[in-house]
Amino acid sequence: MPHLTVEYSSNLHLNGDVNSLCKKLARCLLDQHTADGKAVYPIGGTRVRAYAAEDYCIGDGSINDAAFVHAALKIAPGRSEQTRKETGNALLEVMKAHFAELFEQHGLALSLEISEFNELGTWKHNNLHARFNAAPEKK
Numbered sequence: 001m002p003h004l005t006v007e008y009s010s011n012l013h014l015n016g017d018v019n020s021l022c023k024k025l026a027r028c029l030l031d032q033h034t035a036d037g038k039a040v041y042p043i044g045g046t047r048v049r050a051y052a053a054e055d056y057c058i059g060d061g062s063i064n065d066a067a068f069v070h071a072a073l074k075i076a077p078g079r080s081e082q083t084r085k086e087t088g089n090a091l092l093e094v095m096k097a098h099f100a101e102l103f104e105q106h107g108l109a110l111s112l113e114i115s116e117f118n119e120l121g122t123w124k125h126n127n128l129h130a131r132f133n134a135a136p137e138k139k
Contacts, residue, residue, distance in 0.1 A: 001031055001076040001117060002041045004091070006050040008069040012102075016067075021098045022048045025071070032087055040083055041075070044129030058109070066081045066107035069095060077116040084114050095111060 003106045004025055032040040058066040064093060071091060075084070095110050102108055 001045045002047070002073055003045075003075075004029065004048045004071055004073045006048070006069060006071045007053055008050060009056050009058065009067045010054045011065070012065070012067050012069070015102065016069075016099070018050045018052075021069075021095070022050055024094050024098060025091060028090050029087070032083070032090065034083070039116040040079065040087065042129060043132040044126065047077075058107070063107045066109075068109040069099065069111070071095065071112045073112065073114045074117050075114060077119060079116075088112055088114050 006018065006022065006025070008016065012018065023101065025101065026046055027047050029041045029048070030039065030043055034040060056068070060067060073087070075087075079087075092112050095112070096103070099108060099110065103110075
């Protein structure tokens with residue numbers, strides 16, 4: 001964990017650069033550290049993916065240039081409320097900075113939610129942790 005899913009209105013395809021946003025959000029998650037310097041989220045568990053909503057209506061549909069981006073972060077249980085708050089604030093700041101120019105020119109709603117996975121309801125088979133730990137670190 002963490003797994004971040006970004007859903008966005010398809011009218012952002014042309015000028016939203018969502019692939020770049022995904023990379024920025026992943027970097028943001030990996031940059032989260034505890035007070036004693038330990039990574040909050042493991043690199044091998046970090047996933048960011050985005051899906052365009054082709055069919056949507058924002059408000060009553062009368063604003064043609066309205067768009068939305070909603071990010072839903074799922075994390076493993078056990079992180080403090082403060083850690084969740086800091087993560088949410090950091091992720092939303094990345095989203096705001098990424099879309100700042102569009103926000104000034106168009107109707108745009110950005111939102112984010114964080115929830116915890118239920119460990120009893122998840123199954124995993126993953127060799128990415130070992131592979132990332134063995135790879136030389138890139139920044």
